[in-house]
Amino acid sequence: xxxxxxxxxxxxxxxxxxxxxxxxxxxxxxxxxxxxxxxxxxxxxxxxxxxxxxxxxxxxxxxxxxxxxxxxxxxxxxxxxxxxxxxxxxxxxxxxxxxxxxxxxxxxxxxxxxxxxxxxxxxxxxxxxxxxxxxxxxxxxxxxxxxxxxxxxxxxxxxxxxxxxxxxxxxxxxxxxxxxxxxxxxxxxxxxxxxxxxxxxxxxxxxxxxxxxxxxxxxxxxxxxxxxxxxxxxxxxxxxxxxxx
Numbered sequence: 001x002x003x004x005x006x007x008x009x010x011x012x013x014x015x016x017x018x019x020x021x022x023x024x025x026x027x028x029x030x031x032x033x034x035x036x037x038x039x040x041x042x043x044x045x046x047x048x049x050x051x052x053x054x055x056x057x058x059x060x061x062x063x064x065x066x067x068x069x070x071x072x073x074x075x076x077x078x079x080x081x082x083x084x085x086x087x088x089x090x091x092x093x094x095x096x097x098x099x100x101x102x103x104x105x106x107x108x109x110x111x112x113x114x115x116x117x118x119x120x121x122x123x124x125x126x127x128x129x130x131x132x133x134x135x136x137x138x139x140x141x142x143x144x145x146x147x148x149x150x151x152x153x154x155x156x157x158x159x160x161x162x163x164x165x166x167x168x169x170x171x172x173x174x175x176x177x178x179x180x181x182x183x184x185x186x187x188x189x190x191x192x193x194x195x196x197x198x199x200x201x202x203x204x205x206x207x208x209x210x211x212x213x214x215x216x217x218x219x220x221x222x223x224x225x226x227x228x229x230x231x232x233x234x235x236x237x238x239x240x241x242x243x244x245x
Contacts, residue, residue, distance in 0.1 A: 044068070052089060054108055063098075074088075091106070093106040110160075111193060119190065143212060150186035155182075159174035159178050202221075203216045
């Protein structure tokens, strides 16, 4: 019996117990294996339920449980830490035919995954707002702004922040299927998805890549720089002001 045979049987209730697997008395471990397999499936499904609560709300609890079983067979855990399980869910949803009509679902899963990653990211103290405000325009464009490890950027052609907010916080449902760029920040203990000003995503992405403010400004089109910097400052997301060069 190989490890791959054991894993395949463990995640698929339609498979028989692996040949050669016995209980402590040397008998075929059929029923014991079934119980163990069920416990593993329940545990992994619950981990996915906790990881993607808005996806679960959007598709319904019963459907989500069935979908989770298909997912875990295709993507068994690669780490013993279940808090990281489910990284393949967005890509899985893109090719899962029963949800093909829900085009926004993979990006909602990406948002939920980013929130979880942000929650577990390292801490970093913010720079004082006064330090940034004291820079002249010429000095500002020459520096690099370090962003907190918890910061994540999700770009979508769907209103994913509005969808998330409506289903996770009881907000109003989006009125139109408009694109949204979402910045995940963690000003305190819990991450928060904030909608970026229109056109600001290339600027933020460039900052995250280590570009100077000037180079980041050149990365995209027109956007509200004051509102974007205000969002980053208010979310305590700027953790360093570094010289360019």
